[in-house]
Amino acid sequence: MKRKIIILGLLLLLFVSVPFALSGFWVRLITYILMFSILASALNIISGFTGYAAFGNMVFFGLGAYTTAVLMSKGGFSFFPALLLSAAVAVVTAVLLGMLLLRLKGHYFALGTLGAAEAVKHIIENLTELTEGGQGITVPPLRGSPAVVNGFFYFFMLLLLIAILVVAWRISKNRLGYAFKAIRANEQAAGVMGINTTRYKIIAWSLSAVFTGITGSVYAYWFSYIDPPTVFDVMWVVKMFVMILIGGAGTVFGPVIGAFILETISELVWSRFINLHLGILGMIIIMVVMFMPNGLISLVTTGRGFRDIIKNLRRSTESRL
């Protein structure tokens, strides 16, 4: 326990020192990775803990981003009120969509959320007077020296990440988490045990949505330009799922570890082989799913030595039919 606290403290110190120690490029890159860590952790609450494959989770990101963009550029709002309203929009959407979609199971839910996300994207595209439609919208940027701007967004994302990790950690230990896990394991049995499954599923998705929406809002302010294809991009969710897979679904820190691994690889590939970038991402996804469907962490933790890791790897490559 004591060791864990020391490690966490050191990690925190390391992360706090980043903007002071590294160049702008690295700060922005790590901010980007932090953003994906938050998104993957948020997805993990509904998908990893509760077992609902929300492939349309970008709907909250897009709505958060657009709410902030519209309020700031058209409504004259400043960032923080816009951020709060974005969070509210995300939660309300999650509750409404949840009442409609969370009764679906498995693939049907996944497809339903994909359909809903696409529908919302098209609504935004069609509301041209408000959103400027498909050509995208600009947001008044944060003014200040590059170092201050970089630092602001870096610490904002870091704080958000810490917040969601604390939430996830609390959930993994309390009544709420038991309800989520029971629903994931067997919804029917959960209902019979007195768990109001509809209510807890909506809570899980709302928690996921609020963090995703806030992240979208920060993204809009940070990039100061957004368009529907980017902020509703399904591939982002796929990447989040790969991160969750790498790190281990339903764990607290898994998604963060996965985000750091995948985005680091992605960055290396992106800068070297620009033509092959997507192809290599595709290969990575295929490899991850094939060789470590239970996460990198399980590969390491279920065995003590190197030989066990190899054994686990080999087992995971055996045909599971």
Add this chain to the structure above:
Amino acid sequence: MSEIILEGRGVTRTFGDLQAVWEVDFQVKRGEILGFIGPNGAGKTTLLHMINNTRPPLTRGEIFFKGQRIDHLKPYQIAELGVSRTFQIVKPFPGMTALENVSIGALFGKDKIRNAHWAREKTRSILAKVNLSQRENVPVENLNISEIKRLELARALAMDPELLLLDEVMAGLNPAEIELIMELIIQLNREGRTIVVIEHVMKAIMGISQRIMVMHHGEKIAVGTPEEIRNDESVISAYLGERYAKMRGSDA
């Protein structure tokens, strides 16, 4: 003793053309053990599903618990009223220990204990009751069939139910293990819980039930004491068979 705790009137469930349960009236008296028998596919489990509303609801009919109509309620609402059940195909929550599994019953059952830690404390005594104290910190994946069956029972008990529905908790157990469960059921009944038991182990169900209801092709064909059922002509010809009736008759 004769107060009716659970009652069904004209309960019917059809799947397309198939009549899974057809016009069944039933009554469960407070404080009794009622046995449900009949071959697979006779509609026993479907009937339990309808009591808990865990499947698409009944096609026709009404179900009352303590005089309150429950057939339109959600499963969790029925659980909160004090009805709990086990499943034929045991369904423990994986990735949790035995204790955590059972504590879910205390967290969300009638008592609604808010704190996960207190719920675990309360749960310990229930695990002891089903003889699983030694195994409380074992992940459920590592329990054997007999232990899982008892865990399932403990989970239902942790909700502190008035009415307990047990779906084949003895299936696949050996005689010694069956005896253990039988004793447990009788003990729970003495504590004042009403119990409905679905079972194929004829000896066990005849031994513990005060009344037995027989289902066949979705219909109720007989209700009565074990002795009456054993000698009921329609039950013998539709279900037990002459050989069984004679064989068990000579045992008794």
Add this chain to the structure above:
Amino acid sequence: MLKVESLNAGYGDVQILWNLSIDIEPGSITALIGSNGVGKTTLLRTIAGAIKPYSGSIFYKEENITRLSQPNRAGMGIMMVPEGRQLYSGLTVEDNLMMGAYTRRDKKKIKEDLEWVYTILPRLKERRKQLAGTLSGGEAQMCAVARGLMAAPKLLLLDELSLGLAPVIVDDLIKVLKGIHESQDITILLVDQDVQIALELASRGYVIVHGSVEMSGESEKLLKNPDIRKAYMGI
């Protein structure tokens, strides 16, 4: 007919069978007895080829089949009637039966066998165009047995034949199986949780405890053994 030698098998890390050996005479009916979880079904599944053993060997008609796949073994006449029937609910009864002959190529003989199955189980003929999912429990079990017979098996592995059936129906099934065994050249290995039924059908029995053979012998002797009566029949 079938010889299993020092078999070790299980699921993943969980070993279930420990050094288990049995020997089955051609044309016999043999029962496996034991409480749930001791490995009876695992043994049947390993013989059928659904589970790969860790070590040990299985000989069928003097041939080592340990490394052969389940489809290969089905083609050689080893057929399982699994617990819980495992029918294809959305296909007709006749399609279900024809799938039993999946590994066979002799079309004419398959047709004949279908007619033969229909004569011994006329209920199925009445329901041949019906979807298997609409059968009652007893009919479904008959359909599963018939599907097994359509493979023209030399060794039939019956897992939990009587489970969940009305005792009345079980009596019928036993009669049918006895008839088949008398008229055909077929060896049967069966598991049933009703030990009385298992030993009534079989001429020999193996008592399995913790994945190994504890005792074996003729059915009548086992039936009279007080330990067995106490442990498995609760008498």
Add this chain to the structure above:
Amino acid sequence: MLLQSIVNGILFGAVYATIGIGFSLVWGVMNIINVAHGSFIMIGAYLSYTFYIAFGLDPFLSIPLNMAILFAMGYLIQKFVLNRVVRGSVFITLTFTFGLQILIANICLLIWSADYHSIKLSYSGAGITIGSIVIPLVRLGIFIAALVLTGLFYLFMRRTKIGIAINATALNFEGAKTVGIDVGNIYAITFGVSAALAGAAGALISPIMSVNPFLGGPLVGKAFVIAILGGLGSTIGALAGGMVLGLVETVGTVFMPSSFQELIGFLVLVLVLVFRPQGLLGKKFYE
């Protein structure tokens, strides 16, 4: 105008049916949503284009070639890769096919570049005129070919031993293994057949749509809609779903701008999922 769009809708609806059938086959049998199905269609279209450019082969004649090549590709992917993860959870298989989709898109981009290609057939202007309606010969040919494929597929699933074995495996995996069905092989054949249908669909769209590496995504969106409308594992349902989608799209253009159409398509998808998950024609699942 309206009558003409109805005719166009029905003619193209048959192609949608072939797309939907292949997609819902894999979903129904293996419980995999193959997001890369649209990419398979795209590969088919590229193949037809390449055969046309290199050998002057008519796209209709490249149908069997496409089907053979894509069958082999689908068979190999399933046999050596997908079979390893097919029993995994929803998001594992779904993530996998997303990966496959972007990999294929990238490969096509490298081979055929990002340019838009199109096939101009000698008879592409020809048509039959009935009153005010024109039935273009190419579209009529596409319609007939798609119907023939659908019919053949229906017979394959109902009458052949392999087809029934695919059904049996879908209905009861353990039961299929019991009778000696090599389920790994059956899965591979299933995926191969689905890919072959996609290859044929690719040939069918190549004379009327421009071929480009961004084709896959929108097509798989349509496959979702058709499969959901038709219900899983039903050939007749997919045919109906394809016709409905074809009609809605063509008739829709008469009344509203195309950006609204996609919106309505997705709304319909969500509503059907929520209120009739068994599809418009399908029965409620037997328990």
